[in-house]
Amino acid sequence: MDAPDNSDQKLLVEAKLLLEPVTTEASGPACRVRGDTHPLRQVLREAGGVWNSIEQCWIFSGADPAALIATALRSNPDVLAAATSGASRKPHYHGHRQRLRQRFMEAGAPGLADYELLELILFQCIARIDVKPIAKELIATFGSLGGVIAADPARLGENNKLNRATIVHLKSLYALSQRVAHEEIAQKPVLGSWDKLISYLKTALAYEAREQFHILFLNTKNVLIADEVQQIGTVNHTPVYPREVIRRALELGATALILVHNHPSGDPTPSAADIEMTRQIAAAGEKLDITLHDHIIMSKNGHTSFRDIGHI
Incomplete structure (x- = not known):
């Protein structure tokens, strides 16, 4: 390849093209061409360049394609004129x-x-x-x-x-x-993957605009059987019936539960109704050897564990 002369270099500067020599083990010397190349894409292609969508640049084999590019530019004066004047530049x-x-x-x-x-x-x-x-x-x-x-x-x-x-x-x-996020807790003991469980619940519930009540049903090894939406309510209230929660646990063969609901307000503090409902579900489950491990309130500003604050 002929070495570029000064006129070639000036032409590349005029076209606002930047050449970056590189060396790869696979193909040897090469050169990246960057800049506002969109108006000149056909010219660069004719000169032997290949667009690299990952690096967002043109790749030329060889140490210095300046002479080839300059020749192609001179062969397309209208394209060069439009590119340098800004007439064909992208927004x-x-x-x-x-x-x-x-x-x-x-x-x-x-x-x-x-x-x-x-x-x-x-x-x-x-x-x-x-x-x-x-x-x-x-x-x-x-x-x-x-x-x-x-x-x-x-x-x-x-x-x-x-x-x-x-x-x-x-x-x-x-x-x-x-x-x-669900894949991170599926088929694993939930109590041993607590951080991943919280991450999943945050993804699933923290940004919901209406209050939802979920139940995580677990087997004897505390592996997740199902995550089901029990109720969807208004922005600040979801009716939950303990009898229905326990009935569904028996249908699935679950031996343990984790209750979860969200507070769209962003405040994960439990209400008096939340605490009473949790007490009722725990009592109903205890009669049938179904353990309530926790009740978690999710919000965009954090979460609260009933077990951590002494309500279970």
């Missing part, structure tokens, strides 16, 4: 999308703010607009990233920037997070 948010994806691939989730992670999700469904304001608005509306993906579809639909596909995508991520 500013396209560069932002590329940079944000690159940061995520290099630093992972810890390197991004919550609204930036939400931007990455919205990129998949919303094209041709800047989604940063949408991401920030959603987090402000629902209080957190978890609150966004846990939100009721109807509430998400109140934002006119979110189409049906975007709402389905957000809700599928919520379902996926619940499924993964």
Whole structure:
């Protein structure tokens, strides 16, 4: 390959292309080409470049493709003129999308703010607009990233920037997070995986807008048989009937229970009604050798264990 002359280098600078030589064990010398390459994608392809979607750059084999790229640019003067004038450049948010994806691939989730992670999700469904304001608005509306993906579809639909596909995508991520968290406690003694249990319950319940009452049914080895929703109530009340709880435990062959419900208010402090209902279920279960291990109240601001505070 001929060494590039100064005119080649000036042309690459004019086109705002940055060349980064690299060496790989598999293929030897290569070069990354970065910059605002979208207007020049056809030219770079003709010059022998291959787009790397993971690294978000063009890859050329060989130590220095400057001469090849410069020749291709001179062969396409109209493309070069449009690119350098800005006429064919993508809107500013396209560069932002590329940079944000690159940061995520290099630093992972810890390197991004919550609204930036939400931007990455919205990129998949919303094209041709800047989604940063949408991401920030959603987090402000629902209080957190978890609150966004846990939100009721109807509430998400109140934002006119979110189409049906975007709402389905957000809700599928919520379902996926619940499924993964559940896998961490499935077929394992729950009492020996307490941190994972709390993580699962937080994922499943902490951001729900209405109060839900769940029962975890356990076998003689305290392995989870089932996690069932017993009742769904209003924002601050869920009716629960001890007789129905024990009847369902007998149907499943459960020998132990963990009661769980959420407080949408964010305060996991048990009410007098919570304490009395727990006492009644524990007493009913004791008559049939069904042990109540705990009652856990989940909220977005933490959780409370009845056993830890002496109510069981």
